[in-house]
Amino acid sequence: MTSNSSAQFQARRRSLLWRLHFWSALIASPFVLVACLTGLLYVFTPQIERAWHGHLDTVQPQSQVRSLDDAVAAARQAAPEGWSLHSVIPAFEPDDSVRVAFTAPMPDKAQGGGHGGHSGHGAGAGAAQGKPQFLRPNFGIPARAVVVYVNPYTAEVLGQLKESERFATWARKLHSSLQQGDGWRWMIELAASWTMVMLVTGVYLWWPRPGQSGLPQSSAKGRVAWRQWHAFLGVALGLVSFVILTTGLTWSQNAGNQIKWARDATGQTPPRIPAQFKSTVTEGAKPLNWEQALQAIRREAPSVSMMVMAPKGPEGVWRANQMDRGDPSKRFDLLLDAYSGQKLYYSGWADQTAFGKATAIGIPFHRGEFGVWNQVLLFVFGAGILFSLVSGWVMFFKRRAAGSSIWPVVLPDAWRSVSPWAWLGGAFMLVAMPVLAISAVPVALAEAWMVWRKSRAAV
Known part of the structure; x- marks a missing residue:
């Protein structure tokens, strides 16, 4: 040419x-x-939320932290009547409040195993077909939830707010769908x-x-x-x-x-949490309370802000995963026995596929x-x-x-x-x-x- x-x-x-x-x-x-x-x-968003929601998100650090059970109990008293406890985000930094999320009652047919039977969540028709069942991914507090904010040092309720009214939720929906x-x-x-x-x-x-x-x-x-x-x-x-x-x-x-x-x-599907895990029910054994479960989770999980979800039913298990996406290497999913605190399932950064790692970095x-x-x-x-x-x-x-x-x-x-x-x-x-x-x-x-x-x- x-x-x-x-x-x-x-x-x-x-x-x-x-x-x-x-x-x-x-x-x-x-x-x-x-x-x-x-x-x-x-x-x-971080700066705007700090200005708008700082009175709910942050507290004045003190020398003694109350039990997480006290914070959850205080949140239950302030929550809308009849609403179900969805999850708890314990305080991570010294000036963090405790966030306790509640969701409205669901119709009986949709209640299934909730988040937490963790022993039937998402089982549905697939179980009848003999296919492996997995828990639904946890992406944080549902937009429909009401969150009660509690001071971890005094167990005082700071206030409550619909998650849909958080600036981050509003701005995200504005960006994605106006x-x-x-x-x-x-x-x-x-x-x-x-x-x-x-x-x-x-x-x-x-x-x-x-x-x-x-x-x-x-x-x-x-x-x-x-x-x-x-x-x-x-x-x-x-x-x-x-x-x-x-x-x-x-x-x-x-x-x-x-x-x-x-x-x-x-073959790049990120790790999925099997739904068949159940807690071992032992006669006379008492299930872990919130504080005991939190300590057991912290022994197994990275040091990061996390969401904790309680068991549903006698055979349900504790579930935890990270909330702070700022350090992808601390991404984790964890299931614990409700009575012994024994680790039943764990996946962390090392278990992620190349695709999973790429999205864990790219999305944040x-x-x-x-x-x-x-x-x-x-x-x-x-x-x-x-x-x-x-x-x-x-x-x-x-x-x-x-x-x-x-x-x-x-x-x-x-x-x-x-x-x-x-x-x-x-x-x-x-x-x-x-x-x-x-x-x-x-x-x-x-x-x-x-x-x-x-x-x-x-x-």
């Missing part, structure tokens, strides 16, 4: 990718703007899917050609300067963008199911849970995304002001410039992100209509 034909080939390919980049920006921009603004708000429920989660999935296309095509369009550095030039003016900074910042933030997009897609409804299928098919990073440096990085990332959106539209209007077409021009035979690997990658993205595939249909129809219209005009 001569240098002239090679340049023409590259020009055709770039024109096609530029068109695709424009489409992805056109579709994703409004949703990305919303996700970015709500995400920037969510980044500062407070409209799961039926609106498709918006974030649509944004993430097309932003992934925008990222891939943007990197290719930026990639320096021979004799170019890819860095913004101080001599550049006008639309050229906007384009250089737009491309450079987009690529500079590319790694963070990829992590944010992929972790976001794991939570999505459609792409998330595809990711879970691939995870399970490749996405949420800014690794501390101030994580929050600062996400803030810079969010500001960079906002600049990319603004600069992209500035370039569009400057191009329109110069008399150019709304749509980037696709050169003749551009489709023939696509490599087999690019076709394969595109097919993979469509399969992995179903919302992308569905939304790509009207794009393809619009492109076909424009081609037909152009051909008619040429006749």
Whole structure:
């Protein structure tokens, strides 16, 4: 291939990718703007919660801590009548309060083993089919719960609050569904899917050609300067963008199911807690109280803030897992015998699959849970995304002001410039992100209509 034909080939390919980049920006921009603004708000959750809920979350440290049973008993007295105790988050830091969560009574058919029979939770139809049964993953306090906050030193009730009214819960729902429920989660999935296309095509369009550095030039003016900074910042933030997009897609409804299928098919399913464990009932033996259970759990578990769930029924077991996601290496799940405190099951960081470890790092990073440096990085990332959106539209209007077409021009035979690997990658993205595939249909129809219209005009 001569240098002239090679340049023409590259020009055709770039024109096609530029068109695709424009489409992805056109579709994703409004949703990305919303996700970015709500995400920037969510980044500062620790500071906002400290200001809004500090009177419930923190206490003045004292010399003597009361038994956890005293705190739970005080919480029961303050809890809504008829509500069931769901879990307890004991104080970890000296100024932490004790959080005791209660949930409303469930219909009889849904009560089953609760969290805690731990000996029937999730058994359902699978048990009748002879399939292994596992406990449902524990992701923290349910949004429907009411949490009673207790001073661990005095057993004084500090107050109570619906978990749905916590700022973190509100901000998370705002970011994921604009407070409209799961039926609106498709918006974030649509944004993430097309932003992934925008990222891939943007990197290719930026990639320096021979004799170019890819860095913004101080001599550049006008639309050229906007384009250089737009491309450079987009690529500079590319790694963070990829992590944010992929972790976001794991939570999505459609792409998330595809990711879970691939995870399970490749043997990367994280450890699951078998549901068959039961406590050994011994005549005359008394079950552990909350304080005894907590001490037994602390002997087996890493030193981290944790959630504890009590046994359900005589054969139920104590269950505990970490609450603080800021140190993934302390992730654990633990089951204890209700009478002896003997360890029945334990899985920790070493038991996680590579996928499990990646998500245990990626998801807290996405949420800014690794501390101030994580929050600062996400803030810079969010500001960079906002600049990319603004600069992209500035370039569009400057191009329109110069008399150019709304749509980037696709050169003749551009489709023939696509490599087999690019076709394969595109097919993979469509399969992995179903919302992308569905939304790509009207794009393809619009492109076909424009081609037909152009051909008619040429006749």
